[in-house]
Amino acid sequence: MMSPQPIHSDKHRGSALHMLSPAIAAVMVVMGLLQGDPVTLLLGVGLSLFVWFTRHARYEIFQDRLVIHYGQPRQKVLQLTEIKDVHLVQFGMGRHFLLIRGNRGQRIVLRPADPERFLERLDDARRGLAE
DSSP, X not given: XXXXXXXXXXXBOOOXXXXXXXXXXXXXXXXXXXXXXXXXXXXXXXXXXXXXXXXXXXXXXOXXXXXXXXXXXXXXXXXXXXXXXXXXXXXXXXXXXXXXXXTTSOEEEEOBSSHHHHHHHHHHHHXXXXX
């Protein structure tokens, strides 16, 4: 049964690159418009679309699934039963992320704002589903 309200929600923890890429795309679009250069304009629009459809914005844990929200309307739904294991990985200078391995070999990297709490809530939901 699909629950209507998330058990836990967290925002994606950004980095300098995450803030820089939309700015570069915007500059490219403006430069392409001002200079009348269709190549620069198309590259800027392409980069904007790439960022919009590939960057995580928010994560939600429900009783039976994990939903990863990208730019609207894109989202990825991963059933908790499809998750093989989840690891909290430290990546230099105290940065943490979650590595999720699925039953079919897929790997997903999440960077929630509070990875420890997110992992705890995800583990709770997975245990609750197994009971």
